[in-house]
Amino acid sequence: MNKNLFSGIQPSGIITIGNFIGVLSKWINYQYDYNCYFCINDLHSITNKNILFSNKEYKKKIIFDTLSLIISSGINPNISNIFLQSKILEHTYLFWILLSNIKLNKIIKNININDRKNIKNIEIGKLSYSILMTSDILLYQIDTVFVGYDQIKNIELCKYIINIFNKRFDNLFKEPNFIINKNIIKSLNNPNKKMSKSDINSNSYISLLDNYDLIKKKIKLSITDSDVESKIIYNENDKKGISNLIKIMSEINNISINKIEKSMINKNYNFFKNLLSKNIYYKIEEIQYNYNIIRKNENYLKYIIEKSTNKIRKIAEKSINEIKNKIGIYE
DSSP states (O other), rough: OOOEEEEEEESSSSSBHHHHHIIIHHHHTTTTTSEEEEEHHHHHHSSSHHHHHHHHHHHHHHHHHHHHHHHHHHHOTTTSSSEEGGGOOOHHHHHHHHTTOOOOHHHHSSSHHHHHHHHSOOOOOHHHHHHHHHHHHHHTTOSEEEEEEGHHHHHHHHHHHHHHHHTTSSOOOOOEEEEEEEEOOBBBOOOBBBBTTTOSOOSSSTTTTTTHHHHHEEEHHHHOOSSSSOOOBTTTTTTTHHHHHHHHHHHTTTTTTHHHHHHHHTTOHHHHHHHHHHHHHHHHHHHHHHHHHHHTHHHHHHHHHHHHHHHHHHHHHHHHHHHHHHHOOOO
8 A cells, every 4th residue: 555645735826837846746756656645725825915815716716726737737636635725624623732732932943033033923823834734744644745845844843743742642643754855946036035926026936827928038037147158057056046047947858957058058048048938838838738628627626626525534534533532632
């Protein structure tokens, strides 16, 4: 029997090429090696005020957009469990159990420095984000968790929580292995930060639904460097912008960075950017074709959500009942 793997993605905007390279392309392979739990983390997404205060139709739209792109990218809903976090109430039940036994100072140490300085004004949801993430993982007796490099602090807190509860309640939770994705695609206009689908500047990312002209425009505007003589070489310290573009080219074509550098000798940035724009579009053209078919069929998308909810809820109910029994919650 395959081991269980958990990974999630927030419906906070149209999935980007960065999400595809860092997450979805890995999910495609994992679905054949693991029993996969791929969670659309809509509860996590409402820590973003723009999502929280949006209307119901918009929230539904971005969930259906996200689900459609996941399937269009090659994730088979007949093989993988693709489910909506908010449909499984046991996530929040376990969240409360975990939250009730974690000291505030431990949570504060887990958040970033800027939020820590402004602790009096930070929302409780953001403060306890990592606790909900931990409940997502522990609810399904997961063997392996696939997460991004930016989640390392959350992983540390997750391990801490597991240790506390296992000491008090005789190995209550299975401690999973963590696969950490260090392959982070950076923002096109600020290579010091991660590419984000919720960035207010749409020129900072390539959406999987961008057309060729828009891709070409965004890549043309992307930051490279100020060298008098443009050299297309990979150097994450001194040439962050062009290195980010080289990494995108490498990932979407599955070719080495070294091979790209050799092929670009005596070529300028304009040549490389035009070539990259074409390659990105070729990569996502089929995804867009699939998306345009799937997204129109909302009955199919509702069926996928309903089917996965029924299956996952039974697993979650069994798990939460076992947890309640072990810690002594009255039924």
